[in-house]
Amino acid sequence: MKENIKILFGHYLAGKTNPEQEKILMEYLADPANADSEFHDVMEKAWTKQRGETDYSLAAVQGLAQIWNKVEERQPKSRSLFPLLKYAAAIVVIISASLGWYAYKKTQQPLQTTIALISKTTQKGEKVKLVLPDSSIVYLGAGSKLTWPSHFVKGGLRKIQLDGEAFFEVKRDTTSPFIVHSGQMQTQVLGTSFNIYAYPKDRTFSVAVRTGKVKVSENSQGKLKELSLLTPGMKILYHLKERNYTVHTERVTEVNAWIKNSFAFKDVTLPNMLKSLERYYNVHIELKSNKLNQCRFNATFSNKSISNVMEELHVMSGKHLKYKIDTGTKTITVWGEGCQ
Template structure:
């Protein structure tokens, strides 16, 4: 021990390491692979520096030094490993809206999401820099994504995957409707199909472009849309372009929190182009009646929030 305590007698390289490691040594010995590898390195250094001839007394002192160095080295590696950050599982948050409800959310990266009625959004409690910013959507939402070229923003919605770096766009993805859509307001958006674990690129969209993806047929179409209509629903404006009446009713059900009862299949063939802005549900129904040439009839049960619809059809 005196040999080690005297820097003049001890190897200067080992003395500094040993002194620090000995002070920080823990009572338990570390037998991990890292510690064993570190010990092997020390032994190699010892073998390289060991003189060819030693007196018995010198060898005893050197052996004592080796014992302490080994113990100190194991303690040092234990201390070093204790300083490594412990992986923390990322928590996931979610928000579900009810019929007639829509909310504004701020994600951990400061991106803004307007979540539509009857929708669910799931996202991690934080995004790691340089990693994918992945979230999941069921329903409708308009995104204003913060630009980050090193961390692509990905929205998973059923079999459809939307990837951006920083832009604003709308996703409509209600599973029961059978058709999903992605419409771009600003920037560029890449849309892919994730089918049976295989990712297939479908299209790159720019402002004013809209992709319709058909769930059963697994095909899609791309069309143009007015930029002002991409997120019109946020301001209570709904635009329908050549949409079948049953599908219009599905959207109205969600946003007005009502239930439609169709008394005849003749109405399934009715298709309309219409825009409703800040209209009450009674005003909307009256406009639909007029557009049908007054062939569609309806009755609103306010107490039960039910609208019964019948008529001769639209042919």
């Protein structure tokens, strides 16, 4: 057994052990019954190789003191400790790695470190560009909130929270899936670009893909239910209240058009469109007529002022939709007798 441990010890010093072997070694060395001098020949090699690289850190010195205490407790009074003194420097060098009893114990306990969270909230009419710790880029839309950790752990999940709208350009990392939580919905990728629309007060959730592949799932009572795998040009529209969804195609250039002040609406009801226009243009819109609730529009507005947008809606409705803009209060009143 001791011969095997000595061989294992030598491999550890050379950096050739795996986690299981290190566990066996550390548990053996942690036992006071094994704090004798059978490792002197191994330490001799460590002394020769490491004599110029002594570690004087607090952890090493404290660890060395504990080993001396163990040795002194086990040595007969008449027995000299001189052979061990020769290797004191070697023990200090390797203390935290090979005889670091406390360091090893800490690795067996769950990490207690807390990763700080960072949040960014945008106002109506505002959009910002953010760079995450992994170099992924996020364009955060108006009236939205993004929360992310101050750093991502390599090999772990890159989890963030979105309330609102954002376009993501995710840095590819096959060992660390990128997951966006939006209410009861979850979007997972490795490296791609996509847009999420997930305002908490709205009744719809959508994901549209520009590049790569995206998996969209619903979190139902703690269980994930995969809804769809999306590829470029695909968009999922999920109705939160009805808990049903549709998947359709759209131009990839329209996925993140809002970043450049181009807003595309496809078969959208007037109330939902007005909610989006409120956020984009930082105005308050009052819809005074229920007769307009079922009006649906297909429209794209590129670099238009809100007054131009309202005029185009007036024309598209067959002039049944009427509006009034109060520039002082930034309020738009909308009424009418329905659409053509």
